[in-house]
Amino acid sequence: MTTIDSSRATAPVQIGDFQVGPDQDVYVIGEIGINHNGSIETAKQLIDVAAEAGANAVKFQKRTPEISTPKDMRDKIRSTPWGDMTYLDYRYRVEFDxxxxxxxxxxxxxxxxHAFASPWDVPSVEFMENLGAVTHKVASASVTDLELLRALAETGKPIILSTGMSTIEQIDTAVETLGTNNLVIMHATSTYPLPAEEANLRMIETLRDRYQVPVGYSGHERGLQISLAAVALGAVTVERHITLDRTMWGSDQAASLEPKGFEALIRDIRILQEALGDGVKRVFPGELAPLSRLRRVDA
Structure with missing residues (x-):
């Protein structure tokens, strides 16, 4: 690994007008992904969901299908709401121009x-750069795509790196390729939906100590508890898939939060931020009346 400057260990990363890091508000991302099913109207409804819930950003996925679709998957037939089609045709069907x-x-x-995407191939990096995206996300599936990582590093933009389905050695290589000056790492486990026994939230501290950059959490679980625990363990950003309805067609819908759930998550994250405090022991104003009423012996 490259040598990390420890003086930058907990420095926040600037994403647009928001600082992501310790002692900052948690940066909450609503992952729209492909839950829009190719509908611009649905995508806008999901943007509304994120805004009304109090999120900071939404994230999409951007692919050049003929590049990013594995060759052995291209001609496989998939049943979709638009009829049976090859997997490659389906990938084109859910892309925006x-x-x-x-x-x-x-x-x-x-x-x-903020709105940005996970580019899945080098042309998609250029595509999002031309649109002026404030940051780029590396999907867990792309951790080992060094050509893509080098293209992302060359943008000079802050990069958010998800770490699901990856070994620590693969993450080492990805971090070395991207550099640490403008990097946020997301602990993730790429099981959909995520069972609690695979969450492994103590990796948040492991990643923070190993790479000395801000670390967040990208969750695929049902419910809110694991994401809230991630914040309690120091996650500086939380990303969750959002959907209008978990019964909608699509592979990510079941592991997504519906509007009320996403709103509750952000409400509870903000309460939890306040509750964590600064770790300095003091007598709070609310304790003064009980103190005078209940304590018999002064120090």
């Missing part, structure tokens, strides 16, 4: 949200 992405990023900005 440049005009649509411009519309979505503009709409997100109007709602007070």
């Amino acid at each position: 440049e005009a649509q992405y411009k519309d979505l990023l503009s709409y997100s900005a109007e709602r007070g949200l």
